[in-house]
Amino acid sequence: MANIYEQMNAAQLDFEIAHLEREVEKIRDKHLALDMARGKPSPEQTDLSRPMLDLINSGSDLEAAGGTAANYGFPDGLPAARALAADLLGVDPANVIVSGSASLHIMFDLVNHGFVKGVAGHEPFYKQGPVKWLCPAPGYDRHFRVTEYLGFENIPVPMGPDGPDMDAVEELVRDPAVKGIWCVPKYANPTGVVYSDEVVRRFAALEPAAPDFRIYWDNAYLVHGFEDEDDPLLDIFSALADAGKTDLVYEFASTSKITFPGSGMSWVAASPADIAEVRSALAVEQVGPEKFTQLAHVLFLHDAAGVHAHMRKHAAIVKPRFDLVADKLEAGLGGLGVATWSHPHGGYFVSFDGPEGSAKKIVATMADLGVKMTGAGATWPGGVDPRDTNIRIAPTYPSLEDLGAALDVFVTVVKLVSARLAREAA
């Protein structure tokens, strides 16, 4: 669809810009303080888990999760917590290690382990020379920051509607300096994309030149669909088995957006050989994970079915917010040809693309008007969006009323920035 502003002449654009600037001044006078920046659950959502806080008290059986929560021990996690984690991923609990509340920490530990000690008996990365890492983009900024911190070259890989560009991935892994790839296979951050079966199978069949290459399969949103129908994701370990492969994937998940982000459990699953290596790496740095949290989660959620039932309650809160985003963007920008945006069925974000060169300007103007958004470029390695188009909208935390107000501002700002860009080019 053609950009409506690019079809206007200079006079028309000046008229339109003047009109939009007056709108912006009216917004400025409201002195807003709104926030669409953070992919975090709303208080309404975290309150869903308050009943969990009644399940452990001074009289509780502290061994109810298969081992005592009250003392040292169980570095792999309490048995029932491992069983819950494994049930959610459909893997053997023996191949799961449950750790603290953030799976990002386990991911850091494993990338770091590769850097300082090496993977599967191979030389540490720091002795091998420059390391490269594949970053489907737009993607999760905190993933990219881990590999950037360790001095690796983060290589962006284009994201399509069914996952990363696998032709590009297959080509890039022929370079033995490429040691890993960040993936969010379901309701990806920020695009909302669910990897197709074909993409999952191509990942499982990958032939990396580096024997110490691993796929970091961050299944952060595995139960976070908010439509009636869930979007199935092919199980990566089954796909690996079908491809006759092993020792290629670390899968991660956590309860961060299931219960309380500030107090939960996270876990990693891998092949028997890989999980043994993960265990030995964590044994040096960890004394053991937070075990009362694990016990509480087991008592509250029980199993995968319990998690799914709990997530329906989240969906009921989250879906109206995503619907509001879709409605407001369609009403305000539909048919103008200036922007596209995702229509996710799950996860925490809407991915928005404006005209080339618009994203930084839009986000800066929004901030100026009192509406905080994720920094433009944050979804790209190094914070550099090559076309400066992508903006991540995080609709879950604000109230519906605040979200609606913020989106009204957003629509006006997108139009103004788009019109100005067209005027500059005219």
Added chain:
Amino acid sequence: MANIYEQMNAAQLDFEIAHLEREVEKIRDKHLALDMARGKPSPEQTDLSRPMLDLINSGSDLEAAGGTAANYGFPDGLPAARALAADLLGVDPANVIVSGSASLHIMFDLVNHGFVKGVAGHEPFYKQGPVKWLCPAPGYDRHFRVTEYLGFENIPVPMGPDGPDMDAVEELVRDPAVKGIWCVPKYANPTGVVYSDEVVRRFAALEPAAPDFRIYWDNAYLVHGFEDEDDPLLDIFSALADAGKTDLVYEFASTSKITFPGSGMSWVAASPADIAEVRSALAVEQVGPEKFTQLAHVLFLHDAAGVHAHMRKHAAIVKPRFDLVADKLEAGLGGLGVATWSHPHGGYFVSFDGPEGSAKKIVATMADLGVKMTGAGATWPGGVDPRDTNIRIAPTYPSLEDLGAALDVFVTVVKLVSARLAREAA
């Protein structure tokens, strides 16, 4: 005192050994399964903190510690948790970061940070060539394992009755490859030594050749005295200020042996510049610490005074066990001249030294008789006790009855191994 067995002739020794061997066979027939290996609180001790589990429930104010425990945020810890931690160390809360339950994890993260990124803007250790680390020995095996894991050369430093041999430390830090030292300044693991004011002052005045050298001051047992009178430890940051120094010390502590080892809070304190660096290092790997645990600890312990009051209850449980160790060892081995042992006023261990070449044999014989002890050599870097004399006795976990039975076995085994060694030398 002369070793009694070394004064016997061969015939006397053979008679004595035969007698002790009959004693050992009697013990074997009991099929014991006892454990003096682990420095962990007994169930009686962890039960002291069960009331903490009643302090948070579904109706609680989850912001009571100065910020919400229910969502993301507060990567440095909840404000009231930082205040509690700072109060215990006598430092400014602004210079404290509270993290998960194990301070060892923070220590690992900081040593690792030096290795992969460098300290205070200096080159990462891995680019600087071989790194050395000072290890007062006997000491804590898990400290030594961290620096060993990263490939550093762990250099043992002799421990005296008032701390590490500071002449040796001052000499060794003149080597720019020496980047740190592990210290447990109060009720040291395993010797029970409290560093004297003189030793603390010499640490504060240290002139390391390496600008990226740091003292890892693990104040793990700061409130863990079990006698009526506490043993004062000079505050390292005050000593640093007196010496006109800064950016030299990371101090660590945790609630592991105050409440529940499986669920607590740990923290690091440092100079403003150092703590800013710690914060930025942790920001990459951590999303945030476990915050419900922090909230619970604040509600349960309140402040340093609350912690001290709680620790008196631990002391009442722990002291009889240490008294029993002292009594049994004195009754069984006193005056024989074969062994020496520590008489700590706090902490979790008694450090025992038998005849040269005896420790591995004693621990192996104990295991054979069903009594588990810490592996001989574990308290030395690389697990190698150069004289093979040191054994760590951990009396807190077993019941008094089990502890007494285990010590009776220990006394017999020490005598047998000592007599056999004398016989071999005769």
